[in-house]
Amino acid sequence: MIIRLATSSGFCFGVRRAIQMALDASKGRDIVYSIGELIHNPQFVGELEEQGIKVANDVTALQDSVVIIRSHGITRDELRILQANGNTIIDATCPYVSRTHELIQTAIQDGYEVFILGDAKHPEVIGMMSYGNLQTIVIAPGEIPTSLKGKRICLISQTTQQVENLKKLACDILDQVLELKVYNSICLATTQRQNASAALAKDSDLMIVIGGRKSSNTKMLASLCSQYCQTLHIETEDELTADSVLGKARIGLSAGASTPEDRIIKVYNKILKINGEEDLATSVHNIPLFKEESC
């Protein structure tokens, strides 16, 4: 059995930055609040709680508190409410996400109708929408808007979408519109992770994608890998059974942008144990990486 890890797996720059900012803010304070879970990983969120970083879902309930805005960002109204209620705000919105807010506002000033490719229920997209206007809409992957004759459209993407979905949407509407401006706002970390995972999936009998079930980029990775081989999306090693891995000669591992390294190590070691091996990994650097020329 060969087990290999896709390059660029685990925490991305934006998530690392948000966690570090939260940990720094929690030093010397009993409690700080993050607006929503700091990352989409329930196990890790539990560990942060033990360090005084608590999840708050209702911004109106916070007054004179220390508040961290997670990497997904928040809505304009939520920001106004937090500011009005005397909170100290630590803004850990990922710069890639902040950029989408700026691009949306500029596109509207320039007279474009803004279409956001993404998941309308995802907090990042909800935040993006708040920088739009009444004409701003969210388009789910695979959806094709109609009645666009004579319109000037600006297309922008949730940062964790697949670039193929953005290309397809642009091509699908191009011949309907008067003018089309497209921003590839998919972040570099997402693109690198998707390319590396797809390359590994093409060379594997089974892909195991590790990450929260609510994590958009992890779900996207699992969907991408499943185009090339059998794929399991798991949150922890407890979900792995002997039946799921035995008999597979080449197993690929990949992890979402909000998956801590110790989760990856635990999954790797569980597979080794199922396979009767005793030389377990103590660091993610002990796990062989899959490297492909094009990655």
Ligand code: SF4
């Ligand atoms: S996935 Fe990309 S946009 Fe999202 S937090 Fe990470 S680096 Fe930022």
